[in-house]
Amino acid sequence: MIILSPSILAADFASLGEQMARAEAGGCDYFHFDVMDGMFVPNISFGLPVLSSIRKITKKVLDVHLMIEAPERYVDRFIDAGADIITVHQEACVPLAKTIERIHSRGKRAGIAIKPHTDVEVLGKYLGLADMFLIMTVEPGFGGQEYIDFCTGKIMKLKKMLSDSKIVADIQVDGGITRQNIGTVLSAGANVIVMGSSIFGGNIEENAKHFSDIFAEYE
Numbered sequence: 001m002i003i004l005s006p007s008i009l010a011a012d013f014a015s016l017g018e019q020m021a022r023a024e025a026g027g028c029d030y031f032h033f034d035v036m037d038g039m040f041v042p043n044i045s046f047g048l049p050v051l052s053s054i055r056k057i058t059k060k061v062l063d064v065h066l067m068i069e070a071p072e073r074y075v076d077r078f079i080d081a082g083a084d085i086i087t088v089h090q091e092a093c094v095p096l097a098k099t100i101e102r103i104h105s106r107g108k109r110a111g112i113a114i115k116p117h118t119d120v121e122v123l124g125k126y127l128g129l130a131d132m133f134l135i136m137t138v139e140p141g142f143g144g145q146e147y148i149d150f151c152t153g154k155i156m157k158l159k160k161m162l163s164d165s166k167i168v169a170d171i172q173v174d175g176g177i178t179r180q181n182i183g184t185v186l187s188a189g190a191n192v193i194v195m196g197s198s199i200f201g202g203n204i205e206e207n208a209k210h211f212s213d214i215f216a217e218y219e
Contacts, residue, residue, distance in 0.1 A: 026208025
């Protein structure tokens with residue numbers, strides 16, 4: 001299954017609930033929730049109070065991406081606030097296996113993310129542990145960046161690693177995904193697609209439906 005996970009980082013927070021409802025009407029599956037601490041990435045976004053608030057207005061999967069130092073400190077609090085999936089960065093989480101196990105012990109799905117310049121091989125020993133792997137296709141920290149082309153090869157390599165190991169896990173991509181390059185990332189093997197401005201810029205329902213229709217062609 002190919003999943004659309006709009007990033008609310010690109011939404012207008014003055015009308016966030018309305019915009020999320022429009023994305024749902026267009027066929028989105030998840031909502032992507034980017035947490036930035038100004039240390040692991042050079043920006044600050046939002047955190048627990050916002051997650052608690054949006055949990056009350058949607059039944060969709062809340063896909064929380066922790067772009068923060070030592071994310072293991074906050075796993076339980078984000079779960080308590082309503083997260084369904086928590087993704088932590090390989091580069092930021094030292095007790096990575098234990099953190100994934102902790103997320104699972106709370107009954108939630110766990111993901112591992114890597115930055116564009118991190119070798120995908122570092123994920124090898126975690127293939128049977130995480131439910132999802134996130135290949136960042138821009139440098140994390142800011143929305144609206146252009147897709148980094150060499151990341152396509154990383155998606156393909158990860159897909160092969162999973163296939164060769166006979167392991168089933170989601171491959172998520174995040175960063176610079178547009179109408180022009182969506183076919184590239186789908187053909188490479190990604191199945192959880194994060195998009196910000198490509199959904200929340202313009203007609204939200206129409207944008208979400210456009211990508212949902214494309215996904216159906218690849219399933």
